[in-house]
Amino acid sequence: MTKAPAFPLNAWYVAAWDYEIKNELLARTVCNKKIVFFRKSDKSIAALEDACWHRLLPLSMGELKNDEITCRYHGLRFNGSGRCTHMPSQDQLNPSAQVRSYPTVERHRFVWVWPGDPALADPSLVPDLHWNQDPDWAGDGKTIFVKCDYRLVVDNLMDLTHETFVHASSIGNAAVAESPFVATHGDRFATVTRWMKDIDAPPFWRGQLGKPGNVDRWQIIRFEAPCTVAIDVGVAPTGTGAPEGDRSQGVNNFILNTITPSTDNTCMYFWANARNYRKDDQTLTTQLREGVSSIFREDEIVLERQQQAMEEHPDRIFYNLNIDAGSMWARRLIDQMIAKETRPKLQAAE
């Protein structure tokens, strides 16, 4: 019995921040596929298999000129569609001389790539991270290259109880672990909502709010299969109606996360912080980005060690606690996407 794939291929995955794709060659690995990216003169993006058709040398070692890559070994040239346009010492080009080209979309400040069947690459399926580019919101983010299965990062984000233990020195406090939550799901979405009402604000939130008195704190986690998690977090003074929908007296952040599998046990974790207050305060933007960055470094250590432990115990079955409701649903939605790809005939027969 072969192991089930770790990820669906028919999905949009972030390969890079938009600013990273320039008129030069960038190599990235998405879902075990090595891809070379570059921005063409017309600003559109090329994403090609990063291995020359002839002898496999990575095209990313080659030279980009006039929107074509010249392979560094024997000088074969490929255009942005992957078609070979020149071979040394021969006039006739082999009709099969082509490297694979991948569909891309640029959206929400990210470049998304579709590693699966190009015919299914519908741009309307790009996950929603609009807060990252919405004029009503301001913020910034970074990328972490984590040595773990991308699903461990999803698990981590779907249960913020871990804040209490992993982030005890920053955003965590006992209230998070002690508060009840509600989990829901649809066919591509899963949510976990936790309200901590009438509590003393943790230091970070007290600073953002800038007002005394108890607060109502919320964490609304929204997972979109297979690997995007937008987390709506904030506090408002108790009694000003936040739980009922009026957040006007509070402060609100979105923690935007999308985790791209590079290989079965490594991933690229793209994240950003967006806020809807003091939007022109660049110092605050930097403070928040660097603050989140420090906190996520604590997660990275735990995630990489968890990956090692899982590899040491390959046959271990996991028990789910109450706090795992959100990640359990995320996993099921991922599994459904994978199953749909890997058992097409069985499903057709159903």
Added chain:
Amino acid sequence: MTKAPAFPLNAWYVAAWDYEIKNELLARTVCNKKIVFFRKSDKSIAALEDACWHRLLPLSMGELKNDEITCRYHGLRFNGSGRCTHMPSQDQLNPSAQVRSYPTVERHRFVWVWPGDPALADPSLVPDLHWNQDPDWAGDGKTIFVKCDYRLVVDNLMDLTHETFVHASSIGNAAVAESPFVATHGDRFATVTRWMKDIDAPPFWRGQLGKPGNVDRWQIIRFEAPCTVAIDVGVAPTGTGAPEGDRSQGVNNFILNTITPSTDNTCMYFWANARNYRKDDQTLTTQLREGVSSIFREDEIVLERQQQAMEEHPDRIFYNLNIDAGSMWARRLIDQMIAKETRPKLQAAE
């Protein structure tokens, strides 16, 4: 056909020196089992599987407080018996929430752990290294983490001929390789006895004895399965009756060794030197400890290179020389312990 295990599980193995187990978390690997150790407030020792029941994060990354470990990821708490005593966000604890606990015994300045069936963990089976704590003897030792199968260290100790070649610059001389020896064995023990009579003392022993004239030198190696080797070594002036049993005019050391398999090809080699003369001379204790330490470093290089060579020649069959009589018996006793564990039904039928 699967490869035979490299070690029995139903045995006491040294996991640490007694002073190493404090009221803090220490991770060690014994017989491929990752174990976290700590000393409880009542001075007794806890030895738990080093992987949280929930998501496998090593408990040794967690926090120890009130004799309980809090997992660093989701905050599950485990007591010294491995029982989960707290879960975040839920009142009812899953009855199966438990990590494995291992029997331990503290003896001869070492902490011994039993990685096999706890029902069989009889403290009377702890190998004899009493010289390490006997008031009639004085000394000290160290630990070496060697990248080889623990049995290669046993082989090395069971044949001191190697002193002539590996330790040519210190304790080795031609007399060792040239002298005859006698090997005996029982069901858990094997011995190799070598007397070098009326010889010029090597420099080390001349210094310890502090007397001129030829000496009778002895090396009496005592193996206790599966991995403990106590070596009785010394010299006495020739003619004073040492070979007949009167060592009163000589000097005597015990080299105490116990080698714990960490994995199939790594081990922890705990050793000590004990002597019954000039017992209050702390400078001599230090000199002997550091002297043995230098000599064992020469063995370590040879042992690690031998391990690599064996991995490069997996199908090689070994020829035994006369000098291998002791290690051959040690290997047989180890194999018998392993066979007893791995073929219980066949044996029951016999």
Added chain:
Amino acid sequence: MTKAPAFPLNAWYVAAWDYEIKNELLARTVCNKKIVFFRKSDKSIAALEDACWHRLLPLSMGELKNDEITCRYHGLRFNGSGRCTHMPSQDQLNPSAQVRSYPTVERHRFVWVWPGDPALADPSLVPDLHWNQDPDWAGDGKTIFVKCDYRLVVDNLMDLTHETFVHASSIGNAAVAESPFVATHGDRFATVTRWMKDIDAPPFWRGQLGKPGNVDRWQIIRFEAPCTVAIDVGVAPTGTGAPEGDRSQGVNNFILNTITPSTDNTCMYFWANARNYRKDDQTLTTQLREGVSSIFREDEIVLERQQQAMEEHPDRIFYNLNIDAGSMWARRLIDQMIAKETRPKLQAAE
């Protein structure tokens, strides 16, 4: 189905430059065989399996004295034929106590070893690299330890089109990639001949020739199975008859290459440059050696990256271009040598 071997064993392979084999122990790996070399007092060369017959410790860790190696572990001694001549603590030597000895030949400034059946080790089969020691030629060379299958180096040398792209900053120019060539082959040889007539000389060749005006440039590659490539290169003023056979007005170099498989994916690449002009100019010898060394460093990067890419795409089938005619023939001749060894019975039946 097991993978076909990567190399024939019944062949002469360079293990070292002649000056590297001295009266001390040198360990080298040839065709997955670890071998220890030393030069005996009579200047002849011993090549023994680098693993003691007793417990496999590399003999290269031992001590060489009176043309015998004493093993560093238990002191077994082996003479230059691999026969054990001494064992500790026993008078009778086990008659099987012997390590394998390999045939060697010293020729063309190299030490060649035969890793296969010694009965077939005919010195007349040593590949021709006589220019490396011929008084009519002068030059020098080096060794590169490359992390790739030796056949990738052969491929590289059989198609000099790559000069245009890999060595664009030194010897490469567009003329090479644009010029036609002729490929021939025999049962142990394959050649690729390329004449670039009436061209502007590239800077390197202009400097060697020291004359103005257009030149005829030649590259005549001669492969001798399984892994020796002698390349005859040079330029002569156009109109002086070089294409017709009169090179008297030109300058000529031989690039001598022989690539010894160490393991399936590593090799030792021995190369030298030889010229037939300004032979006493030691400065020029050094300049040429260092110049070629810089150029080959560019190849090394490409070759190691190609090896990685091939391991990432184990099932990839390669397409051949026109430029691959030479390497295609080299591969076929290698494959024939391997097939002859691995299917002896089938061939006998044919």
